[in-house]
Amino acid sequence: MRTLHCWRLTSFILVLSALWSGSCSLTQAAPPRRSPPAPKLPDLKSPEDKKLFLELIRNSFSAVKKSRTLSFDSEDLDRDLERNIAKETSTPFAPIADDETFIRRASLDATGTIPSRQQIKAFVNNNDPKKRAKLIDELLESDAYARKWARYWTSVVFYDSNANNNMVNRQALENYFFEEFKNGTSWDRIVGELISASPQRVKDKKPQDNGWNQNYGPNNFILACENKPEVIASNTARIFMGISIGCAECHDHPFDNWKREQFHELAAFFAPGRYYMTDQDDPSQKSIVDAKFLLGETPPTTLKPDQRRVAGAAYLIYNPDNYWFARAYVNRIWNELVGDGFYSVDSLGPDKEVTHVLTVNRLGATFRYSGFDTRWLLRVLMNSRTYQRSISTVEKPEDLFTGVRPSRLRPYEVSANLQRLTGDLGGAQKSIETTFDANPSVPQSDLEGSIQQALLLMNNTTINGKLAGSSLKKDLVKIKDDKALVIEAFLGVLARSPSPGELIRYQRFIKEGGNRDAAVDDLLWVLVNSAEFTTKR
């Protein structure tokens, strides 16, 4: 604090220009000039100093200032997309989904939960023409909203992590995300804190006893990357820019423009001291590599490791030319909501792989100008027609976004969905989450189910026992009329009313079951085992 304050009065502008010296010389092709005067930066060792410093940079760049002139709302989004899609395909757009479908989908997307029978009925019977927008607002203000996205991002950070369990604290990261999302902290600030963290090994403490300061939530991105510069670089580009440059660690990227040297220049931001790159042909030879960000920004070589890390975060987040940063976030959220991204969320090669590039770029830019407001983005997307269409399994690229792709629920959503019916499943909860585990960065269309998933839901005695003793089951057996019973069972399990065909089919199913109690168990079993139960539709 003290140091920052002094420094702020003296040479703020100087430091900024120094931090961006590389990109200046790039764009202006200036003749070689003397290195800029060494900036008098504070040490930036503590998370607070880092945050304050990044905040100063944030305030000095127009890139994140709220703008009144630039806007992009749901209607703009739909108009843009519908016009472009219609040029490419004659496939009709899927119709707007009905209220029951909408409330289930919106609840899952905003909060990871499934509405109760009562909530569904109340929503359907509500005549307010603005009820969908109002529901979205309500959902986004709930704690469940923050929890849902905290879980999502924690799973993104940790899915590919090789870090030893003793040096990370997943729950601390989830809780950090939860607090930030709940408080409406903007995405740039969250990422700035994650990227600039430099957790240190605490002497005389076992790793598992907070020996890496892993109980401090924002330390866990770097710790999930095992504190290794190469892993941090690869994951920073992958998760926060959506681009895949991991291959370039060992060789020039086969398809893209990334060179091996660029990868190591990025990694150099995160080295505790000098960074060395191993020679490709002769692994016994190593050369020093200086930090340089992907767009060419070079920090002064005099920076200390902590300062360099903060500079890396600043280049990633606040350089207005780095449109990848805002766009990667937009694309991930879009992918979660609509089932397909504008590109594969973490493995973008050349920009030509992006579909509807103008639309996603505009969304990205407006997200930036909204001040990286995470609720703003969800609100725009969820209020759009594009989001509210019925499901369709798109097979041809030109048909993308003519409907919403049905998506597999995330593992924690499957277990929550089940436990909403069965109550606490104890140890079986872990089985469910392990069995339904899937990489959150892989496109929905590439995800696969497994036989174990089927076996678990079909036969697990805890799940089926608890289902047979659930309050829903007790409610159902009390209903004398089979038709009403089937309706309540569908609402309770699948969160929708049965179709006329289903009504007839299951009334017969109940009758033919003989023992009514067993017949209800059979009905619940069928609905819980159906593909629909574990799908967002």
Add this chain to the structure above:
Amino acid sequence: MINNNLLHVTLNKSGQLTRRSLLQLAGTGFAGLAGAGILKTLGLNAAEMKRQGRACIMVFLSGAPSQMETWDPKPGNANGGPTKAIATKIAGVQFAEYWPKLAGLMNEMSVIRSIAGKEAAHERGRFHLRTGHRMGPTKFPHFGSVVANKLGDPDSDIPNFVSIGNTLSSGFLGVKVAPFIIDKAGQLPYNVTSSVDEKRRQRRLQALALQDQDFGSQGASQIAQEHIELYRRASELMTSSRLNAFTLNGESDKVKNSYGANAFGQSCLVARRLVENGVPFVEVQRGGWDMHQNLWQNMPKTAGEVDQGVSALISDLKERGLLEQTVVVVVGEFGRTPKINQRTPSVGRDHWARNFNGLIAGGGMKGGVCVGKTSADGMEIADRPVEVDDLFASMCRCLKIDQYEEMITPEGRPIRIVDNGSEIGELFS
């Protein structure tokens, strides 16, 4: 016009090209080819690669066994400690005293004494010795998943990779070849028994099929079709006669006892039963090797179980005519320090990756070979260093898998099954 990448994609055993790889191909300029014609070709290529009856049993000695108390004893040297050496069936090759049964089978197997490891931390060593790759950003698959992918019947009613005990994942190869993990050998896997009678089960399944079909026709075709297929296969598994292979039904007490009346021995027996029933890869494991202390106190029991289980396995496979096509490999994640540490209450050995040993048997190898040599004090390799890659390349040769074949990661990156190294020539005649 078809480039190598494309050909490698064809080797995906499921015969399916994922949308991602299609996009990758499209990205490299093969968009025009990505049609039905290609998929048909792919199907044909996959058909050529039907099961060859070959299999691998990996015996993983978790915790990292000491090479000097296993198959590279150093009697008479200070580093050797109190461990005595015994003769084996092959003249000039000695084992530590704890391995009498395997010593008697040395003519059926080979010992590699000069594996040069690179990882001395458990997690990383386990990764290296189970995948043939070092841990890094890429999610390399367990070697068992590679084998399941290459040799397994994609329509099999039981899994193509079974692990008795927890293990690594199938990484980027996906769930189709993920290890089917069972906690305990000799009983049916979890969740394969229906809680309702057959008539009711069928009634439920029929209603479920209609339910999924409806869902499929309402825009969820991909998910619904896969779901129907998974439930069909799960039901097949539940009623498969081969499910019996997970149990010990029909094994005489004599056979059961020959493997050892302990969890590890029974795992080895189940491994044989699974291989006999066409499962191409089985992992069994015995932990307890991380003997930083109390090494000589714990060694007799730990080694005794493995000596008995593995020797019974090799003999039994041989007797049944399965050894020729089944490769059995016995390794841990690394070795242990030749110098004995000074821990209390009782000494042991610490982590050591520079040189360690392993056993390999069957799979068409000649047996009776001792590969490599360590120095008298055990501190370094004196002759013929063997890389972990070489070990995996040898397993590939036994299984008739091309080690250089490329697998494609979801990001479209081609990765060879075994990156470098080559088979250990001495093992093959």
